[in-house]
Amino acid sequence: MLSRKSQRSHEYPDDIFDDTRMTFGEHLEELRMRMIRALVGLVVLMCVGFVLDGIGSAVGNPKIGVGKPMFEIITDPVETQVRDFYYRRTLKAQEEKLKDKQTSAEDEVEGVRQKLRDNDNSLTVLTDDERRVLLGAPQEMPVMIPVEAFVPVFGAPKEGAPKEIITTLKVYPGYISSFSNQGDALVGAKGYLTTLSAQESLVVYFKVSIVCGIVLASPWLLYQFWAFVGAGMYPHEKRYIRIIFLPSLFLFVAGVLLCQFVVLPGAVKALLKFNEWLNIDPDIRLNEWLGLALILPLVFGLSFQTPLVMIFLNRIGLFSAADYLRKWRGACFVLALFAALITPTPDLVTMGYLFVPMFGLYLAGIVFCYYFPGFDPAAADEPAAEEIAV
Template sequence: MPTEKDLFSEEQSMVSMSFGEHIEELRTRLILAITGLVVGVIITFVPGINLGKRIMTKMEEPATKALTEFYADQANKRSNEAKALKQVSTTYNAIIPAEAFFKEVAKLAPDLKLPDAKSLATKTLSFPMQYDQASVIQLVNSGIRPPNALVSLAPLETMTIFFMVCLVAGLVIASPWVFYQLWAFIAAGLYRHEQHYVTKFLPFSLGLFLTGVFLCFFGVLPITLSFLLEFNVWLGIEPTLRLSDWMSFATILPLIFGLCFQTPLIMMFLSLIGIFSVDDYRSKRKMAILIIVVAGAVLTPGQDPFSQLFLAVPMVILYELGIMLVARSNISAPSRFAD
């Protein structure tokens, strides 16, 4: 535990760092972080690997799979309904123009002597036909080719989305370097006895970020999409997903989840350096939940309440987890704001 003399000397060294030096430190760290991001994006364009294309194809899979399963399920329901129908045959007369009929006959049998076309202009032919509802439904059902792919509605939409995917993929690839620069900038404003927290928290910060990204992509997105498709079924609407809408949803939401998963770590870090205590977190719980709900509405790319809810609920759970971690750690760091 540092003595008051040590803390005073460290505080003096921190005060000697001017505001301009802090801005310069921020500028340096931003340049290094952006350089790492550029390198990560370049990796997605390396010929032969085609990482950007593979990632985009992988990101399309949940939507394509959900649409395929949805329309296959609807086809099975129609088939089962058709099988359950009574095999009742109905007879009706099919009436067709005589001229059109004999034109088709002439194509199949050109040597056949047929009536003059002018004499058939106003005449029709009637044929008795039989059908049953089940057979007709199954026949129509077998001929339906459902849309099982994302739809692009603008010439530059696919290219724009591809570059956005490469940018996000580059950020994930460069995330260890970017997070290091972020924590290094934070360390520049800490006491010397607090700077070792940066090296301890960096691996956990990176791990939580990647956990949030992959949990959202492989867990939250498929569940959310299935639920939204079933909601369309309930309203009787055939769903079609637009490429830009889905890819924006599938790229931004995992990043937001990754950042929100930093909540317990940040809470513990702020407690370790004496800014907040576990009692502060508990007393401000209602305010924190309100801020989380508002943040969920602002940060989620979609306007629907479901994606906002899927973000707000995990954030509240993570906030409670942060309180538990701070309480179990028995943190008693000297407050910076103490008299």
């Protein structure tokens, strides 16, 4: 009876590599050729992305392009959450301080104004009550009203009549500021990510474009990698890689999508709650957010490979489903430690978003290992001595 290694050698004789056997120098030349081809494909797709971005900007359609639409997808979670943060705070301030119109006497208002003039208009010298006096005191604001607005009521104006009426209105400054902030949030006219240098936005755009080019060129890059590595593999090894490729790709994409559309908005919203609690304005830099928004989805995609790692260890006989189930407490601690170390931010919110799915995938891995058991060393038919090739 032949051992496993003998059977494998009989099934795949050494001459199966006759067509791919090369010297060390030929291997290096093959590697250089594959890398050049991969790089050329990457550059071509990046140039196509730049052209599409230009076409989208020229025709006024933001959905046409590669780097620019992806840039908006990456920045949308933080833009949305910071916008909602300021909108909620504006409404809260309006409810607390602007709901009751102050009707202070003119002498009281003038006294507060004189105090400001005496202290170089510094608001730090005012008490809360004095601030409310100024907030509630209406101020005169010049306005220009077009005559056409009165036509439905008073009819057409006489010939030679002015086209605008200039007058003054008394308004509350607090309301003007509050409505302005609400309008910025509702219309989306204000950006909430900042840059500290003139070239920062350009650098960030090129970083996003490069990442998008790598993603789009990934089939070509993987093909070049497989053409170099696959030539030295046995047929059964190639079959294992083909079997595991699709589940691995699915888990990676699932992790990236979960992070982009669930984790990042939820984490930013939870972290901004502390700013709201401490009444501190968030000032988020574009470059810093890009580092988090690009690394964290990649971390989630790689971490979602947990079931495949478990199945691999199970197939080689290192761990069984019973071992995984018996050591779930230790695995829980290891996964929590891994989530704390691998996430680029030191907060518990982001760590929890990564730990919970990973532990769920760990439990799913136990189920897969139970229904698809791996190699049992105790059931080997041949002793270890027979595995030695002569």
